[in-house]
Amino acid sequence: MATPLYLTKNFKNPAAASYDGYVAGGGYAGLKKALSMAPADIIEEVKKANLRGRGGAGFPAGVKWGFLPKTDGPKYMCVNADEGEPGTFKDGPLMELDPHQMLEGIAIACYALDIHTAYVYIRGEFYKAYRAVENAIDECYAKGIFGKGMMGSSFALECRPHPGAGAYICGEETGLISSLEGKKGFPKLKPPFPAIKGLFGKPTIVNNVETLACVPHIMTLGAEAWAALGCEKNGGTKLYCVSGQISRPGLYELPHSVTLKELLYDHCGGPLPGRTIKAVIPGGSSAKILKAPDEIDVRMDFDSLGKAGSMLGSAAVIVMDDSTSLVRALDNLLRFYAHESCGQCTPCREGTRWISKLIHDIADGRGESGDLDKILDILTNMVGNTICVLADAAAFPAESFIKKFRPEFEEYVRRGKRMSITGWKEEAPVIGAGAH
Amino acid sequence: MSLITPELRARFDILVAYYPPDQRQAAVIPLLHLMQEKGGQGFLTAEAQAAVADYLGVPVVKVQEVVSFYTMLSEKKRGKNHLMVCHTLPCELTGCEGVMASVNKRLGLKGGEVSPDGKFSVEEVECLARCGEGPVMQVGERVFTHLTPESVLKAIDDMEKVS
Ligand SMILES: Cc1cc2nc3c(=O)[nH]c(=O)nc-3n(C[C@H](O)[C@H](O)[C@H](O)COP(=O)(O)O)c2cc1C
Ligand code: SF4
Ligand code: FES
Numbered sequence: 201m202a203t204p205l206y207l208t209k210n211f212k213n214p215a216a217a218s219y220d221g222y223v224a225g226g227g228y229a230g231l232k233k234a235l236s237m238a239p240a241d242i243i244e245e246v247k248k249a250n251l252r253g254r255g256g257a258g259f260p261a262g263v264k265w266g267f268l269p270k271t272d273g274p275k276y277m278c279v280n281a282d283e284g285e286p287g288t289f290k291d292g293p294l295m296e297l298d299p300h301q302m303l304e305g306i307a308i309a310c311y312a313l314d315i316h317t318a319y320v321y322i323r324g325e326f327y328k329a330y331r332a333v334e335n336a337i338d339e340c341y342a343k344g345i346f347g348k349g350m351m352g353s354s355f356a357l358e359c360r361p362h363p364g365a366g367a368y369i370c371g372e373e374t375g376l377i378s379s380l381e382g383k384k385g386f387p388k389l390k391p392p393f394p395a396i397k398g399l400f401g402k403p404t405i406v407n408n409v410e411t412l413a414c415v416p417h418i419m420t421l422g423a424e425a426w427a428a429l430g431c432e433k434n435g436g437t438k439l440y441c442v443s444g445q446i447s448r449p450g451l452y453e454l455p456h457s458v459t460l461k462e463l464l465y466d467h468c469g470g471p472l473p474g475r476t477i478k479a480v481i482p483g484g485s486s487a488k489i490l491k492a493p494d495e496i497d498v499r500m501d502f503d504s505l506g507k508a509g510s511m512l513g514s515a516a517v518i519v520m521d522d523s524t525s526l527v528r529a530l531d532n533l534l535r536f537y538a539h540e541s542c543g544q545c546t547p548c549r550e551g552t553r554w555i556s557k558l559i560h561d562i563a564d565g566r567g568e569s570g571d572l573d574k575i576l577d578i579l580t581n582m583v584g585n586t587i588c589v590l591a592d593a594a595a596f597p598a599e600s601f602i603k604k605f606r607p608e609f610e611e612y613v614r615r616g617k618r619m620s621i622t623g624w625k626e627e628a629p630v631i632g633a634g635a636h
Numbered sequence: 637m638s639l640i641t642p643e644l645r646a647r648f649d650i651l652v653a654y655y656p657p658d659q660r661q662a663a664v665i666p667l668l669h670l671m672q673e674k675g676g677q678g679f680l681t682a683e684a685q686a687a688v689a690d691y692l693g694v695p696v697v698k699v700q701e702v703v704s705f706y707t708m709l710s711e712k713k714r715g716k717n718h719l720m721v722c723h724t725l726p727c728e729l730t731g732c733e734g735v736m737a738s739v740n741k742r743l744g745l746k747g748g749e750v751s752p753d754g755k756f757s758v759e760e761v762e763c764l765a766r767c768g769e770g771p772v773m774q775v776g777e778r779v780f781t782h783l784t785p786e787s788v789l790k791a792i793d794d795m796e797k798v799s
Pocket of ligand 2: 549
């Protein structure tokens, strides 16, 4: 049975990118309903719907909303559209193909939270998405959604797009706030959390694009129906981004209760011809790797993957088959983190560079037998010692790759040659490549 | 002064009004993007950065800090076609190394160089958020997907003809 689609139902209907097309498909009915409700009841609905934040941490959206102080002064909504976690490609299409769905979610959230200014922080490379959102915002001003008097009510909301300029760390919520303030994208120590002291020093809610895109459906379907689409504590359908060595990579909207095995074999057509799946990163490059087939019969919700020792994160599923060199794969990931560390904290700045260099030397065939333990040792000093969790995000994959696939790493060191990423073929070393 | 044309100034005025009056610095990235794209040069000269600082009423060092932090803002000249080839894991698993080798062989540019005719420069970048369609390359607003060592050469040929 095909799953009914909510978040992606307009993706094959280009007309839906315009206000009129969106309304013709039932759009803004959720906002209309919300405006007839008391703000506190909307927050209650979102809590009951078990909507989990879809930017990576899986924090319950309604609970986060409840943290915002009910003061009269300025408060802000920052929409996190910086999509940069390797493997993730859902927020771009949500904005390009159905921008009003997200804007309706923003309008409902801001009404519920008595927020009168919202910014959509859009990754700098997303030119098309930026334009789609900008156009849709203009339409909303013209149609009486934004500006003074939302849908004839007395509620006023200003909503504006804001471009990033190429820095992964600006996806971290406090880095995003620094960037929106016109500064380097440096994360800040929490607490204080953004809900208390955020943009321009004022109470701020940061939510991911997909999180907000779910909100109109919660209003129209009702909290119970939305919750029932998923599994306990993880309501609704979810967008899964599948990439790597798999027959049908792509974006899949499925119930939150789908298992990784079902996703890969029933929906994505299984491994490439003649191959077997060796390992899967289930939730973006920061998630711990899972071994196939033993560890992939796990539900793709935030809690089940947490219990399985990994995380759902941004739901970016990266598949590696038996041809892949995990040493080369880890070399690639650690170069990413070394490059993207903002450099504020010594354990992160030095740690990411050091482990990246050690793995790169191994990958180039210059590794030594003690290097793997050296890396594991460095990792212990990186975790939990920094302003944001980027250092942990680098350490988790490193630790899990090495611990779960140690014999392969040792075999690679023993051969002392650079091997291709796929096929265990020898290659010339690439000394000094990457971010070193 | 003349760096900010009246048309550019009109766009600046609109963008700055998105933020509270005492938070003009918030507009620095949007303005620098405009300056880089529409200011004629494709990169940000010291004068261009000073002009933005002056317009916003913030010390020029604040603008310089921002320019050096963000990879899309450039202080160096780039090719008319700045090829951003993704080299993050999902793209590497689908063959970006072959694509990059092909690009390097064709253009022969070393890190950051611009081709003598000014048409091309190349940068290996991190995930472009199109990982299901790898290997991926972005050139300005255009995104090329499912690249092969051959198809990327065709894309370069097409850019060469147009520009
Ligand atoms: C290094 C790092 C990068 C992140 N990148 C993103 C991102 O690109 N997009 C996103 O929505 N959240 C990202 N996050 C998570 C945000 O900090 C934040 O949790 C999220 O935007 C909150 O929204 P949600 O509650 O709706 O998920 C990142 C976190 C870290 C530590
Ligand atoms: S942990 Fe790393 S990325 Fe995060 S603030 Fe510290 S140095 Fe920057
Ligand atoms: S890894 Fe290349 S687009 Fe994401």
